[in-house]
Amino acid sequence: MAEQIVFYILATGVLLGALAVVVPPFARNPLHAAVALLTTFSLMAGLFVMLSAHLLAILQIVVYAGAVMILFVFAIMLLNLRKQDFSPAKITAWKILGAAAAFLIATRIAMVAGAAVSTHTAVDLSLEQYSTFGSVHDVGIALATKYLLPFEITAILLLVAVIGALVVTRRQGGLR
Amino acid sequence: MTNIPLSHWLALATALFAIGTIGVITRRNMLIALMSLEIMLNGVGLAFLAFARFRGDVSVHAAVFIVMAVAAAEVAIGLALAIAMYRNNGSIDLDQASRLKG
Amino acid sequence: MSDIIAFSPVLLAAITGLIVMVLDLLSGKNTHKGFLGWVTAVGLLASGxxxxxxWVGGREISLPFMVGMVQFDTYGAFFVTLIAIAGAASSLLIVDHNPEQGIHDGATYPLxxxxxxxxxxxxxxxxxxxLFLGLEIMSLALYVLAASKQTSPFSMEAGVKYFLLGALASGFFLFGAAFLYGATGSLDFVTVGRTIQDAAAHGSxxxxxxxxxxxxxxxxxxxAVPFHFWTPDVYEGSxxxxxxxxxxxxKAAGFAVLARMMLTIWGTAEFSSGWQSPGGILLILAVISMVVGNIMGIVQDNVKRILAYSSISHAGYILLGVYAIGLGEPGAVGISLNSGVPFYLLTYVLATVGAFGVLALMGGQGHEDMxxxxxxGLGKRSPILALILTISVxxxxxxxxLLGFMGKFVxxxxxxxxxxxxxWVWVVVAVLNxxxxxxxxxxIVLYVYFREPEGEAAPIIKSNAGLFAVSTMAVLVLLLGVFPGKxxxxxxxxxHHAVLSITEAQAAPAVQQESAPTPEPKQPLRLRQVDGLKVDPSHIPIIRRAMELKLRDSGPKPK
Structure with a gap:
């Protein structure tokens, strides 16, 4: 019972945070949006813990709530945006259509998926398994065995991102 | 453990994903669009982890780990584009940046 | 070790990127970066x-961390070569296009x-x-490349637009992957496909x-059409x-993966039964892509936009080929990729790179308007470019x-x-389109040869590299058009290999053995004259199969 209560509190918090980022009235001030996003990220880490994904919960805090948030806040400060930059969007028919379609599809997905998994129950982990499930040890082994190749190739992805960010932001003028 | 049915986890993940999608589609501000993108990817991560827990399969955590790295790289590029766009246009307004006809 | 060697064609492309990056740094600030384009092209062609x-004939993989992760077969070789050719051509086009456009950044080549x-x-x-990592590496580099002309607001806008929609697409892909994992408990094609086919009801x-x-x-x-909004803008602005x-x-990479996924994962006997089946969805996309692409193409006045809509309509034709996967063979496990899809992609890629290439060589002195x-009047100013553009178009x-005709025909x-x-309905629709x-x-041809420029004509860039690239494309289009056998x-x-490697991998032993398609026997590559119609010998088995199908249909229906 206690678990359910925690889940619903966390889920509500996550959803409210996400809505506050997206829905115009709340998201006028960029820093407010960033804080709302931070809330979502942090509470999400709690949900990850409930799913026994301990390492990823920590990473969620470190990578998303830490690094990515810093990037966002840094960009907001750097760009020195004014309030009017965050005024509500022009509402066009396409946008309404898109949003409505997204909403309908999401509802449909939730229904289909919910029906499909209604009988699924979580695998019972033994106490020993439970103590390691989602730990650095287990995830590390998966990363170094099954997912070794993607793990290595992530390095190239990060390299591309670094070069890309440099190319885009570097001022160009004549031959470098 | 885990008395919450899988469907609840999936509903939450789908809701986050949908909120993120709607944000990317409708908001005019590049930064907000990027934040919405992160919300989408968080929803995906939650779905992955919920399935992993219900299947008792930890190896997919590694996949989520990689997805996190990708998401961070994506945001870095996105913010770089936002900064370049600001330098060019003096704003990061996506609606203003529609000289091309759509 | 042999697996690393087998992986080397792909790695070679990455190594090329690294080498070019280092050369860019070493070559100093004030050199012309054009030679990097040649290095890139050579490296990419080497990898092809x-x-x-x-890879031709397929390779066994034994390293544990590569089993199920990658597959090296003729299918992969075909598309990797195609991709290498197109990538090399693009990098050669950059050599003189970019300096003329005021982009002096050597970092475009490694990207x-x-x-x-x-x-x-x-x-x-x-x-x-x-797969997702490959998609992201490709996309991240392209977001930046699309925005690489920083003095142009169009280019910046193209980059931002491509980024937002591309990131949305990546999100969709991952969400799909998550649900696929939920349905099957695995992320590799073979296991996923086997599970979905075995337990169709479970988690459907x-x-x-x-x-x-x-x-x-x-x-x-x-x-493809409902997802095409970015295409004209991004193609125009980049x-x-x-x-x-x-x-x-x-596009070549996307279709290669789409076809492979459809074969491996959703390639069941119900592939194209009804509108909600995978085949049905593909068919709908195919038809609206063709129609919308062509109708919108008519009203455009910008050549880059015309080519963008043409690429959308071509996506429609190819999707039609992918739709026909599940119908390839009569019988329960009748899943095969028809060779029309890879061949059509070959014809399309060569021609479209040639056409865009000529446009790239008309962007002198920062000229953007196309x-x-x-x-x-291009026909008078530069007969060679005009000829190449005409051939491609x-x-x-x-x-x-020309090659495009053979592609459509096959x-x-x-x-x-x-x-x-x-x-026949869909083929008629496609032909009408x-x-x-x-x-x-x-x-386009009319303007090139029979119109005089009213406003400012696009200045032509003198570029050996670019001319080499586009004329290679045009020569290939001509030669392969006349001698398409090879x-x-x-x-x-x-x-066939796309099918074989999968059926081998999925071999729930001996169950589907007899229905697994066998490779066609090697036949001489001559075209034979049959009743005035040119028939490629390699098509004879397909025709025979169709005749069997007809015979079977006229007899009592199975089921």
């Missing part, structure tokens, strides 16, 4: 060649190499996560969601060599002696033969 040498690497990885990967809702999401994500990349890259490489007016239109024929009773498309293709044979092998 290596793929042909190493092109890495984008090609990503596309290659995308094609050979058979695991969702590796999840796999349906995954199907829709993944088709949507790949639809963005191949620019530097033209990058548009060529996107139209060629990204309206029909600005290319008017007419090939896209499908005018007989593709439509195979779609028709897959299910003659129902598919090609006729409509003639209008805007001929309009190319068709290669596509045949590629498509």
């Amino acid at each position: 060649t290596a793929a042909c040498l190493l 092109v190499a890495f984008a090609t690497f990503g596309a290659m990885l995308f094609v050979v990967a058979t695991d969702m996560i590796l 809702g999840l796999s349906k969601v995954a199907l829709v999401m993944i088709i949507a994500a790949l639809g963005f990349k191949i620019a 530097p033209t060599p990058i548009s060529a890259f996107m139209a060629g490489v990204v 309206s029909l007016d600005s290319i008017a 007419l090939s896209l239109a499908g005018i007989p002696p 593709l439509f024929k195979q779609v028709l033969l897959a299910d003659p009773d129902r598919n 090609s006729l409509v498309a003639l209008y805007y293709y001929l309009r 190319a068709i044979d290669a596509s045949n092998q590629a498509s």
